[in-house]
Amino acid sequence: MLEHGDINLLAIAQLAFTLSTLKQMNYEPILVSSGAVGVGMKILNLNTRPDTIAKQQAVAAIGQSELIKIYNQRFNSYHQLSAQVLLTRDVIDFPESRENVINTLDELIQMGIIPIVNENDSVSVDELDHQTKFGDNDQLSAIVATLAQADCLIMLSDIDGFYSDNPHTNPDATLFSHIPTISKELESSAGGAGSEFGTGGMASKLKAAKRMLDVDSHMVLASGKNPSIIFDILKGQDIGTLFSKTDLNIKESDK
Template sequence: MADLPTRVVFKLGSSTLVAGDGSPDLGLIASVCDQVAELVARGVGVVIVSSGAVAAGMGRLAVKERPRDIPGLQACASAGQAALTEAYAVELARHGVACGQVLLTRRDVTDRDGYLNARNTLQRLLELGAVPVVNENDTVSVAEFAFGDNDTLGAIVATLVSADLYVILSDVDGLYTANPQEDPDARLVPLVRELTPEIAAMAGGSTSSVGTGGMAAKLRAARASVAAGIPLVICRGREEGVLLRAACEEGVGTRFEPGEGSHEGARKLWIGLAEVVRGTLVLDDGARRAVVESGASVLPVGVLRAEGEFEAGDVVNVVGADGALVGRGVTRYSSDEMARVHGLRLDVIARFMPEKDGQPAIHRDELLVL
């Protein structure tokens, strides 16, 4: 048996956590808490990132379809959050384990001080032997619904607590070569060492009526997690003993392994995971190779075009000419400026924009390559 991780983050999706009538599946929560308590007893610090507040609130408020308006979503989240927290607290208390609720908004993780405060709270709860139960604060956060899923939130939390493992408990067994509901020859991919375009092409959207994520969202979370040097496992949350088996590396689901030397600094991870993306820089093939293979900064000469409206200092996506995501970083030019300088060498730019003399479009120190 492999050594247990020191800290592990488990994320439960709505489609796994919520029963058919829309209420929290108390039996599943009890099973999860049994396994979490066993890990805590073995000295593992555990964080639960729990979706399901909106879906659980739908059941409690007798709302039959997921609301499309923000007040309706927030009302359901308000009712459901109380039910979820109570369920976790009761089940963990049976084992003498305390839990602490941590509700985050996007503002909490995009603001640097908020990011550090959240980290300190989570760290202290773990030091006290408690299990933090984390969710986005859906009752007040409009941006949460644009954010779209808790898979990336889980990756952010994993970096906040310096986790050794991040596990997404889903309603599927893991990543398949194709949609197993449509292709009888689809095979489970047990191990991914590199997130290639071929791997990304295997992902689809959410098929659940209560969830907001899908395999594509899980692959985005995997990119972020492995960039932080944290292995990620996607597995079926209702499988017997799955938390313990994933923690013990017993080959459940699909495991994404970081590459050699994969461990970006906290500043880059904050940029890449937490900040709101304002636009996109599209690179030519030469610039993409220089960034990915040689660790270069993004230079204006390699930028084919800019998309969206952004200011200098905003975070933007960096993509290749084929649209594949390369990374995310802080641009030193606005979108208007990029429209003037893309495709030009730095010495040429300095002739008519001397204040930008020597400035790359994105400096390597402010670029998270995904």
């Protein structure tokens, strides 16, 4: 979404082009996306997020269908099929349904189709003992990556990588190029759960990175301003922050 609430059609088009090209290069990309509520708010001309769960879920239902339609249109222009996969946390927590998710992703990939994974916001809740939300999109992307046994999770964000401090408020903050392990010091740098920088921000991204490191995989955090940056990341260029137990970058041969 753009700052004024419009759908960032240019970014979606660039993303569709990038992933379609990667598919032609024999990569097996999976896209984890969000934005259903934001798109729904735009369609309904809402300036503020609804304050009840029921209204939020209704807005998400409206936005989700529009969002996937836009993705399908953009992918179709590159003769690439895509498919929507909606998930809730409880589906992942139960072994049988978890296996079904894995099988679905595997089958779509084998069919040459790019899965577009979203949290099912129209039914997800996080109340008392009925928790079906993933928490945020960072966690969803890491969970999907581990389910799919992905070689690398590329997380495109509104920040260039992981910094020693909030770069928006501290001009002396330095960018980490490579992080092999998640230490207490790094978690402290990310900010607490109650901070603007920590909530749904770097603290969440560190948690996602830890998921990938725990399964001996990799994660790259980089700016999503231009999604074609993925090509440079896969060529091994020093872009953003690489979370990996080794200092090896993700090479183009790792598909």
